[in-house]
Structure formats: C-alpha cells, structure tokens
Amino acid sequence: MVKICCIGAGYVGGPTMAVIALKCPSVEVAVVDISAPRINAWNSDQLPIYEPGLDEVVKQCRGKNLFFSVDVEKHVSEADIVFVSVNTPTKTQGLGAGKAADLTYWESAARMIADVSKSDKIVVEKSTVPVKTAEAIEKILTHNSKGINFQILSNPEFLAEGTAINDLYNPDRVLIGGRETPEGQKAIKALKDVYAHWVPEERIICTNLWSAELSKLAANAFLAQRISSVNAMSALCEATGADVTQVSHAVGKDTRIGPKFLNASVGFGGSCFQKDILNLVYICECNGLPEVAHYWKQVIKVNDYQKTRFVNRVVSSMFNTVSGKKVAILGFAFKKDTGDTRETPAIDVCKGLLGDKAKLSIYDPQVTEEQIQKDLSMKKFDWDHPTHLQPTSPTAIKSLQVVWDAYEATKDAHAICIMTEWDEFKSLDYQRIYDNMQKPAFLFDGRNIVDVEKLRGIGFIVYSIGKPLDQWLKDMPAVA
Ligand code: NAD
C-alpha cells in the first residue's frame, strides 16, 4: 500500500488529500499540521473550512484511508510520498518585504523531513512557490540526507475555493515537474500513477521542475490580469455609457479570448492572486527584468484602483460624506461559497468607509463576527504606507455590527454595498428592504448581481460596476 503524507491541512492540503483518498482506496493518506485546533476540526463534524461537497468526501474516507493528525514526524517518516502544502505568504520584513514569498514554513518542513526520514522519499511541492524553490529544497534535503534518496517534484494546485471538490474531480490538467534524470522520471511516474486513478492520462502534463513552478505563477497572473483588464474597462464603460456586461459578452465570444473570468467586480481577492503576482514581480526584478516586473505590477495597481474607485463612488454619491450613516455590507468573503476572507476586497472597502466615519452593519452567511473584527483591525500594510493612509482605528471598529440576516443588516440603512456574489443576495425581497431603509436609498453593487432596472423601479439609486449611471450618479461624479 502506497503511503502519502501531506504537511499542511489547509484549504489545499485538506480537500486535495480527501479526494486522493476517495479516488485511490489502495493509498493511505495522512494529513498533518502543527495546528492542533485545525486537526481537531478536521476530525470533528465541523470541518475547519467551508467548501461545498467536502463534508461528504471526508465522511466517506476518514478513519479508513484518510487520517488527520498532529503527529507530523511519525507520518512523514512512514510515507513514500510527502506533499508539502504549507502556506507561502508574502514576506512582510527584511529582504524582498512586500513582494517575495516567505518560505519560512516551507524550509522548516523540509528540514523536518530530512531529520525524521529513514527511507527514500518523493517530496512534492504542492504549495505555490517561487521558481527554483525545488533547487533550494533539494539542497536542504541532500545536505542532511544520511544517505537517503529524495526526489523533488513540483505539482502545483489549480483548484479554486468554492468549487474545490469539482475542480479536483475534473481538473483541466494536473501538472507534474521533475528532474530529467532516470530517478526523476521514475518519481514523476509514481505520482502520475496516483492521479491516473481518476484523471485521464492526456490531462496529466509532465515537465521539468522550473516549468511546473513557473506555470503556476503564470496561470494565476494571467487569471488576475483578465479581471484587471475587465475592471479597467468597467471604469471606461461608466464614463462613456457602455455596459461592461455587454462588452465582456461580446469580447468573450471570440474563441481566442473565451468567456471566463471576464466578470467586472469591486476587485479580486483571495489568498493567492496578489501574493503570487507580487512574487512574480520580485522574481522578474531579481532576474534583471524591470520592464516585465512593471508590466505585472499594473495588474495589482488596477485592482487597488478598482477598490478605491468603489469607495469614492459610495461617498461622493451620498453627498460626499457617509459620516454617521448606516451602510449595510452584504457579503464579506472574497467570493461566494467560501468562508475565506483572505485579501477580500470587502476589507479595503469597509476600511475606506470606516475612515469616512460610516456605521457598518455586515452580513455574510459564512463569516463569523470574530473573523470580521480581526480582519478590520489588522493593519496589514502598515509597513508599506504612511499611517495617515490607514483609516482604521480602534474606535472605528466600534462603528460596526455583524448580523446574521440581510434584512437586519439593511434595516434603517442609508445604503447597501454588495461585496460578495452570494446567490441569496439575488433573490432578496428588495421592496421590503427599500421600505425599511432611509431615503434616498442607495445600493452599490460591487458584483453586478442585482437587476438594476427593477431596483430603480422600486426607488433605489443604484450603482452597478461598469453599468450606465443613473442621473443621480452622473450629477455627483466620484472624485478620483
Ligand atoms: P493554509 O494557510 O490554509 O494552510 C497551510 C497550513 O500549513 C496551515 O494549517 C499551517 O498550520 C500549516 N503549516 C505551516 N507550516 C507547517 C509545518 N512546518 N508543519 C506542519 N504544518 C504546517 O494555506 P492554503 O490556502 O492551503 O495554501 C497552501 C499553499 O497552496 C500556498 O502556497 C498557496 O499559495 C497554495 N494554493 C492555495 C490555493 C487556495 O485556494 N487556497 C489554491 C492553489 C494553491
């Protein structure tokens, strides 16, 4: 029986290993983590992450060929294949701060593997890492190997949150990079055999290590670039009377461009797009390619511009101040069908509104009050910005309440901001909501999910990203 151990029981490690266990009954899978609360949650009925379909997969395999444990060393030493799926955040201090990937967690995992191993192992990079990381990992492992043979593979993950289980069942491709030596090719085959239990062979792409590592960063950069491209167009649409949904549809019909990832929004969020592009920018700079670095940096800049533009639009439409006004925030997660709030655009929008002294009432079906308070208190980019650009202060945080119902959040509100495209926000009783709001009642749709004409018919003043403006908004232009 092949034994797999995955270090890191997070959004990637948990679902990926659960699906491997489900699809490969002959493989024993252990998922280990240094965080005891996380492992306890994986062993309970309340899994640590919300992901449609995940509960069923875990329930089917847990205790049979899928185990969650804090005994990292035992499971690593027993495994034939060790996946490393630890977090690789952006460095916040020292060389490359604000851009480079922080590989502290990766390095400590690699040193631990070298320490506890007693037999040959395949070590798989599952985390997203800078190109050439495998070389560094190889050095750590071989310098501490005690004669043990380690083969390093790069097998980046392409799942998206909210659709992780389906993405894992039907991946567009599985990418495996390895050394072009006989031992490297043998390791590639061993990992390929695992995926071949359910992934058609033509979808398993095998490359050299550096291509696999770089392809992951490139894929995320290309995806984020599409969103920034359409978001840049959304600003032009508002200025000209074009409708961004119509433009996206027309552009996406070109089979060379394709229809996906062309939804204009208040900005992309999530734990990876920003960090991976910053990392790419840093790698370009380190390789003496400032023009290439500058090109990709713009994707982030447009994303920041889009969030700022949204806040400015809200404030300018409401007579240039939201001070003391109740603003309902519908949705806080970075996208629907997840409770994940990492880098969610809602954080920047809420901070912007709190900076203008709004009173926020926030509702998200999957995010707790504790998480929201934490996200809004964190001065994440303090190190990068002068303090006067960080509007959130402890007193501002007191100006928010978190409620468990959209009707409660919008009651007596002056305005609504839709931050996440949860399906339930499409079918709310907007007449009832309008009746219970202050007038004029504003609705700012950061996800283009409401029926603008219907809501204008009810009486709302509606702003929807990249859509033709109504007269009120035209009369109160947002200051850039
Ligand atoms: P996460 O923060 O949810 O999980 C990482 C886990 O690793 C944490 O539970 C942490 O406690 C654990 N960990 C850290 N160091 C450890 C150590 N030395 N030993 C044992 N456990 C350790 O992160 P994630 O979202 O699962 O992302 C993991 C990697 O996968 C990142 O590189 C990310 O870029 C990449 N990725 C993420 C997604 C996604 O949708 N979240 C998709 C594709 C790729």
Ligand code: UGA
């Ligand atoms: C993204 C990629 O889609 C995955 O392939 C990748 O594995 C993952 O990053 C990663 O490396 O972490 P994820 O961030 O989970 O997945 O979710 P996406 O569906 O890509 O959405 C990212 C953000 O872009 C969300 O805030 C979403 O609302 C926004 N988005 C997406 C738009 O604004 N418009 C779109 O058309 C699509």
